[in-house]
Amino acid sequence: MIKFGIEFVPREAYWKIMYYVIQAERGGFSNLWITDHFNNRNVYATLAAASIYTDQITLGPGVTNPFMVNPVFTAQAAATLDEMAPGRVVLGIGAGDKTTLETVGVEMQKPLTAVQESIAIIRGMLDGESVSFSGDVFRTAGAKFLFKTRRIPVYVGAQGPKMLALAGKIGDGVLINACNPQDVEFAVKSVKEGINEAGRKLEEVDVAVYTAFSVNQDIKKATKAAVPPVSFIVAGCPPQLLERHGINVGTAGEIREALKANDWGRAFGEVTPEMISAFSVCGTPAMCTERIAELLKSGITQFVAGSPIGANVREAIQLLSREILPFFKK
Amino acid sequence: MDYNGLVDLVDESRWQSLSDKLVDLLLTTKNDEKMPNTLARSILHLWQQDRLVSKLGLAVLLEAGVRLEPERTLSTLSELNLGILESKIREDLPQ
Numbered sequence: 001m002i003k004f005g006i007e008f009v010p011r012e013a014y015w016k017i018m019y020y021v022i023q024a025e026r027g028g029f030s031n032l033w034i035t036d037h038f039n040n041r042n043v044y045a046t047l048a049a050a051s052i053y054t055d056q057i058t059l060g061p062g063v064t065n066p067f068m069v070n071p072v073f074t075a076q077a078a079a080t081l082d083e084m085a086p087g088r089v090v091l092g093i094g095a096g097d098k099t100t101l102e103t104v105g106v107e108m109q110k111p112l113t114a115v116q117e118s119i120a121i122i123r124g125m126l127d128g129e130s131v132s133f134s135g136d137v138f139r140t141a142g143a144k145f146l147f148k149t150r151r152i153p154v155y156v157g158a159q160g161p162k163m164l165a166l167a168g169k170i171g172d173g174v175l176i177n178a179c180n181p182q183d184v185e186f187a188v189k190s191v192k193e194g195i196n197e198a199g200r201k202l203e204e205v206d207v208a209v210y211t212a213f214s215v216n217q218d219i220k221k222a223t224k225a226a227v228p229p230v231s232f233i234v235a236g237c238p239p240q241l242l243e244r245h246g247i248n249v250g251t252a253g254e255i256r257e258a259l260k261a262n263d264w265g266r267a268f269g270e271v272t273p274e275m276i277s278a279f280s281v282c283g284t285p286a287m288c289t290e291r292i293a294e295l296l297k298s299g300i301t302q303f304v305a306g307s308p309i310g311a312n313v314r315e316a317i318q319l320l321s322r323e324i325l326p327f328f329k330k
Numbered sequence: 331m332d333y334n335g336l337v338d339l340v341d342e343s344r345w346q347s348l349s350d351k352l353v354d355l356l357l358t359t360k361n362d363e364k365m366p367n368t369l370a371r372s373i374l375h376l377w378q379q380d381r382l383v384s385k386l387g388l389a390v391l392l393e394a395g396v397r398l399e400p401e402r403t404l405s406t407l408s409e410l411n412l413g414i415l416e417s418k419i420r421e422d423l424p425q
Contacts, residue, residue, distance in 0.1 A: 013362035015370035019353070022377050053374060314357055 002296060002328050005031030005208060005304035006317070007062055010041035014049055017041075020313055021050045025057040027321025028329070033062025033092060033175075033210075033304060036069075038104060044077040051085035058088050062210065062304070063157035063175060065096030066118035067106045072143050074118070075125035079149040092175050093118060094157025097236070112162055113137055119154050119170055126151050155208065161190040168194025173206035175304070180245065180278050181291075184209050185298045208302035209295055212280040213309055215288045215316050215324070225311040226282040227271045228264075233279040234271065235259050245278035281305075285323040292324065331396065331422045333389040339415045340388065349383045351406045352391035361398045369394050396423070 006024045008017050021032060032050060036043040043061045050059055059081075064074055074093065082089040095111035108114075117135035121143075124131040130144040156167035157175040167174035168191040176187045188207060195202055212229040216222035234242070235256040239249045251270055258267035276282055281291045292303055310316025340348060356365075356373075369390060376387045395403035400423060407416040 013365065013370075015365060015374060016357050016362070018374050019357060019377060022374065026380070053378060312354065312358075314354060 002300070003030040003302040004325055005029060005033055005302050006309070007033040007035060007210065007304055007306035009035045009307045010043065010046045014041060014046060017046060018049055018053050020317060022053050023314065023317050025054045027317055028325045030058060031302060031304070032057045032059040034059070036061045036064040037100065038068060044081065047081055048084060051081060051088070058090055059085060060090035061092050063092035063094040063155070065094055066114045066138070067096050067101055067108055068104070071118035071121040071138060072125060072140065075122040076145065078122070078152050079126060079145065079147070082150065082152055090153045090155055090173065091122065092155040092157055094175070095163065099236070110137055112166060115156060115163065116166060116170065122154065123151065125149070155206070157210070164190035165194035165197070167191055168205060169198040171205060173208055175208050175210045177210050179211045179281050181294045181298065182244070183241070184295050184300065188298045188300065206302055207300045208304055209300045210304045211306050213288070213305035214280060214282040215285055215310050215319050217284060217319070219283050219287070221311040222282050222284065223276055225308045226276055226280040227268045229307055230275050230279045231255050231259065231267045231271050234275050245274065247274055247278065285319050289324050289327050292328070331393070331419070333393045334385065336392060336415055336418060337385050337388045339418065340412060344410060344412065345383050345388060348410055348412070349388060349391060351410065352395045352403070353382065355399055355402050355406060356391070356394055359398045364398045365394060366397070
C-alpha cells in the first residue's frame with residue numbers, strides 16, 4: 001500500500017510546526033520530513049521536538065546535504081534522534097542547493113561523489129565502526145561514536161538521472177523531486193537502472209515522490225498558494241526540463257532574475273498555469289487525488305505532500321486526512 | 331484574567347467553532363515571540379490529547395489569543411456572537 005509523507009519547512013515558530021506534526025500523525029501520515037536550510041529553524045532541533053510530540057510517525061531530515069553538514073555530524077544527529085524515537089528515524093540526504101550553498105561560501109564539489117562518500121561514512125559510524133575513510137571529498141581517521149548506535153535507513157534526494165541511479169544503487173529509499181507523471185516516470189526509470197546495476201530488488205527501495213503540494217476546496221486559493229514554490233522550482237530548473245513541459249526558457253530566466261532581486265511580485269506574476277501543472281500537485285481534493293493516482297502508476301511507494309501543502313495548512317492537512325488518504329487506503 | 335472562568339460564558343455548542351477559530355488565529359499570527367513557552371507547551375500537550383475542544387483547551391487558546399492577537403481575538407468573539415465574553419475581555423485588557 002502507498003505510504004503518505006508530509007514535509008514541513010521550519011520557517012515558523014516550533015509550536016506551530018508541532019501543531020501540524022501532531023495533526024499529521026493523527027491524520028494517518030506515515031512519514032514526516034523536515035527540510036534543512038540554514039536560514040530556517042534547525043532541522044534536528046525540530047525533529048527532536050517532533051519525536052517527543054509523536055509516537056508512531058517515521059521522521060527525518062528531508063533532505064540534509066554533506067556540504068553544509070559534515071557526514072559525521074549528520075550520523076551523530078540521526079543516532080541521537082534514534083534514541084529519542086527508536087526505530088522511527090530515517091535520513092534524507094542529497095547534494096543540496098547550489099545557490100544556498102554559495103550564500104554561505106560553501107562549494108558544491110563533486111555532488112555525486114560527495115553524497116556517495118557521506119553515506120558510506122554515515123553507515124559506518126552508525127554501524128559502530130571506527131571509520132577511516134579516504135575519499136575524493138571526505139576523509140576520516142578512526143572516527144567512532146562513544147555511544148551505541150544502529151543502522152538507520154538512508155534516502156537519497158535526487159532529481160538528475162545520475163543521482164537517481166545512485167539512489168537506486170545505494171539508497172534504502174529515494175526522494176524524487178518531481179510532481180508531474182512524465183517526470184516521475186522518467187525518474188523511476190533511472191532509479192530502476194541503479195537498482196538493476198547493483199543487483200538489488202525493487203522492493204528494497206522506498207521510492208518516494210516529493211512534491212510541491214497545495215490543496216483547497218477553492219482551486220483559486222490552492223493555486224495562489226502554489227505560486228511561490230513553483231516560481232523557485234522554475235527558476236532552478238534545467239532548460240531541458242522546462243522544454244519538456246513546453247515552458248518558455250526565457251520566462252524562467254525572468255523569474256530567476258526577479259527572485260534574485262527579491263522582486264516577488266514580478267516573479268510570482270510570471271508563473272503560468274502550465275508551470276503550476278508541471279511542478280506542483282495542486283487543486284481541489286478530487287483533483288489532487290486524481291494526480292496522485294496518476295503518479296502511482298509509475299511505481300512509487302511513498303507520496304510526500306510538501307510545501308506549501310495549502311493556503312491554510314491546518315485545513316489542508318484535514319483535507320488530506322479526510323478526503324485524500326482514505327481514497328488510497330481503501 | 332481568569333480564562334477558565336471566562337470559558338464558562340461559552341455555550342458548549344460553540345466550543346468547536348471557537349477552538350477552530352482561535353487555533354487558526356494562532357497558527358497565522360506574526361507575533362510568535364509573544365507566546366510564552368509554558369503556554370505553547372500546554373496547547374501542544376492538550377492538542378496531543380485531542381482536548382483543545384474542552385474547557386481547559388479553550389482557556390489556554392483564549393489566553394494565547396489575547397496575548398498574541400488581542401484585537402483579532404476580540405473580532406473573532408464578535409463574529410461568533412460571543413458579545414458578553416468579548417466585553418469581559420475588553421474590560422480587563424490594559425488600555
